[in-house]
Amino acid sequence: MADYPPEKQPPAPRMDYEGLEVDTRAGDGLDKHLDPSKPLPDLRKWQEEEENKCYLNEKQMIQAHEVPQSTPTSPDSSMGVLSPQATEQKEFGDPMGSPPEPRTRRICGLRRGTFWLIFGIVFAIVIVVAVVGGVVGGTRRASSASNDDQDPGKPAPASANIQVQPSDLAVGSPLSVISYIAGDGPIAESKQYFRVYYQSVLGNVKEAIRRGLDQWSTAAPIFTDAANNTGLATIVYMNESAPTGQMFYVGSNGYMQEKRKSFHDDKAYWEPGPLNKINIEMKGNLSLPEKNQNNDPINRFDGFRMAAVYSDRFRTGPGTRLFFHTSAVNGTTWVQEWIWTKSSDQWQIGQSITNVHPNSHLAATVDERNDLLRLYFSSGNLTLQEVWLNISDANGLYNNGFSIPDFLPQNNAELAAASHNGINYIYHPSNIGELGIRELIVSGVPASLGGSQESFNLSEPLVARPTLTSLEGTSPYQPLGASATKVEGLSEGPQLFVFWAENVTGRKPAAEGSVTGYRNLQQISRPVQNATWSETERLSIHLGTVDVYPEANSSRRRRTRRRWLSWLL
16 A cells, blocks of 8 residues: 555545445544544554454444433533543543443442332332231221220219210200110010210211110211201111111201111111102201290201101001201291101102291100101290191191190200100200209090090109200200110010200300310110109210211321322322
8 A cells, every 4th residue: 555645645535435425525534533642543454454343333333322311411412412522431432442331221320120129129018017007006996996885894883974075965966866676685674775876076976875784885976977966867667677777867968868777787887778869958047937036046057957757557658757847948947747668668758847936846756556646846935836647547637736835945945755655755954943854744645536635744853954054044955865665574664764965065155166065975764654753863875085077087098098009000
């Protein structure tokens, strides 16, 4: 190969190196990025001796000049072309350099395999710890609830005054009581069961149970979707030889709710009933008459009050009668009856009762000896009013029964009633004479049914002296309930039971924004044959320590589910 002086170099051919076009526009043909202090390589010698090392194959070239996204490039680089500094650091510009080793992708500085192995181990440990913690916590909580609800322990003294929470039973809450026969104990007393329902200060509907001779269980929440100061009505009926509860209340959506549960199985749930599908809108704030001469306190929830009874002797077939307040657009108010037939499991609208005071509380009984359904309420002017229905007449209408003017302390006073062997017992707060809860006993049959007129005792016996709440000395909101035993063969014969709440806590109920409640729920009983109520038969029902914040609890569950989903995904 001839040597030419630099100034007499022959022109470079247009095509060379296996078809690659050489750009002859460069002034001196030298790469301006090369270090001029280093000798230039003899390209022809490389071509003759080690041609396969002069050029990287296409795949190696692409890999060598590929810029990972995680590696910052020099400000001089653009369109994926490395700057001279970057080229020098990676030694890709050295023609004599050996092909670079394949790049290993890393995560957090670790090889991908190592990273995922460590991640899998950590994730498995987190899952195991969470599962074990949940099982242990759930077991302890269930054990605690079981101890509160099932272990009768030593019976409390008759005059015990159990105080566990500062307040639990809300002022203005209704009190619903049912009794039924269950169990297979050796004596009649062990077969008599009771259940009491009320609303707590947090809005939960709670249940306390007494099974036979056991003491009352701790009250526990069963619903969290009830409206504030909801009405409550509960009945019990036999469904395929199993006692079944049927409860009605106002939901937080403002509509009537029906729930059912078999009491034969302690693990059964309260299930929605067909009444929910009718969407009966409840109105708690009913307009009072313009002339409120009795100065009735205005409670915007009195309109939620309701009552219910069940009988196998209805001419239309075994079923339930439900009564509640309603109103028209023009302000007219009345009590509406709805009828449930057990055989068809369907509801239909019944009769309207129009002479009811808008904020009156309701109580109802079924006298199966005389086939009479009786409904009690205030008709205004502090008057206790009765209407009755002959349940053996399929087309019968409600008729006015007795009325007692100036009898109630207020038109929205609490009312409770029970029936046994053709006699009705009505319980109410009274401010006549000694303040307390009194008992009105009604016997006989209306004359229109061929009987001798109904009679009642105006010299009512005093049932109990609860700690009253209002400044007037008696409270229309004193929660009150009543029931009678259903079991035959009791040692003392049939018994009557009255339930009430007392010992209010917190600020005055009328104070704006205050939350008040009762810290005690009391029970007293007497044999039907003994007209005297004795303080020695007074018991306290354990209100309990368990309560649920409906909104916070559901939000917490949703947040927990989202966290677990984010982990799994």
